[in-house]
Amino acid sequence: MSEMKIMKLMGKTSYHCIHGDVDFTKKEFYETCGFKLEIGVNPVSELGFGTIVWEAALGLCQYFEKEGIRFSNKKVIELGAGTGIVSILAALLGGDVTITDKPKLLNQIERNVSFNIPSSFKLQVKVRALRWGRDHPLFPSDYDYILGSDILYFPQNIPLILETLLHLSNEKTIVYFASTMFYSPKLISQAYLTLSQYFETELVCRCEVKDVNIYRMTDKTPTTTSPQFIE
Numbered sequence: 001m002s003e004m005k006i007m008k009l010m011g012k013t014s015y016h017c018i019h020g021d022v023d024f025t026k027k028e029f030y031e032t033c034g035f036k037l038e039i040g041v042n043p044v045s046e047l048g049f050g051t052i053v054w055e056a057a058l059g060l061c062q063y064f065e066k067e068g069i070r071f072s073n074k075k076v077i078e079l080g081a082g083t084g085i086v087s088i089l090a091a092l093l094g095g096d097v098t099i100t101d102k103p104k105l106l107n108q109i110e111r112n113v114s115f116n117i118p119s120s121f122k123l124q125v126k127v128r129a130l131r132w133g134r135d136h137p138l139f140p141s142d143y144d145y146i147l148g149s150d151i152l153y154f155p156q157n158i159p160l161i162l163e164t165l166l167h168l169s170n171e172k173t174i175v176y177f178a179s180t181m182f183y184s185p186k187l188i189s190q191a192y193l194t195l196s197q198y199f200e201t202e203l204v205c206r207c208e209v210k211d212v213n214i215y216r217m218t219d220k221t222p223t224t225t226s227p228q229f230i231e
């Protein structure tokens with residue numbers, strides 16, 4: 001078990017408003033790991049929670065920078081990617097990345113990919129629908145990394161995310177999940193407790209100002225035959 005680190009969360013370097021774009025009302029700019037990221041967002045979109053960059057996404061990006069994490073020749077999948085910022089960074093850091101979310105979010109992700117990923121990298125990035133607990137059988141189980149930020153917020157989703165994680169992962173997979181704890185400290189802690197029955201779960205980093213926790217999870221032999229959800 002490694003020592004839990006503390007970090008400061010990165011913020012956007014600038015933004016500008018966009019008029020007349022069907023998907024985005026703003027473009028936000030971020031700098032991390034030596035890359036400048038350009039992310040279209042739409043805080044007033046009717047598409048749900050995935051149209052802004054959540055703090056936990058910034059936490060994962062910052063963690064990759066702080067720890068010097070690279071994804072060269074690694075297969076990476078992200079669940080509930082929202083704007084796609086984390087996956088876009090993982091692709092720029094060398095990963096063969098599958099970015100997933102609900103079908104209605106895929107167009108904005110595609111556009112954000114096109115703002116950031118040079119055409120020579122395009123084969124490294126796939127954007128696919130993956131609804132938790134529903135579409136996961138369509139995906140393989142050979143990912144090196146599974147990423148997720150601010151996705152553990154509705155109790156009914158936790159068993160679906162667990163089922164999806166168990167399908168996508170193998171004994172070598174590393175899962176990095178980040179959560180902004182103040183949104184629902186009790187629920188989110190319980191979600192990690194449930195996941196910890198199936199994965200060795202370690203709090204590896206924390207941004208205290210924004211209450212963002214980064215967890216690293218790896219394979220663990222189950223202690224029970226069927227999932228036990230902790231209420």
Ligand SMILES: C[S@@+](CC[C@H](N)C(=O)[O-])C[C@H]1O[C@@H](n2cnc3c(N)ncnc32)[C@H](O)[C@@H]1O
Pocket residue numbers: 048049050051052053054055056057058079080081082083100101102105130131132148149150151157
């Ligand atoms: C709070 S947002 C976080 C977005 C992004 N990960 C971030 O941190 O900026 C939660 C994301 O999970 C996605 N989501 C919610 N329910 C889902 C489901 N059942 N299957 C797949 N994705 C889902 C939403 O569309 C949204 O993009």
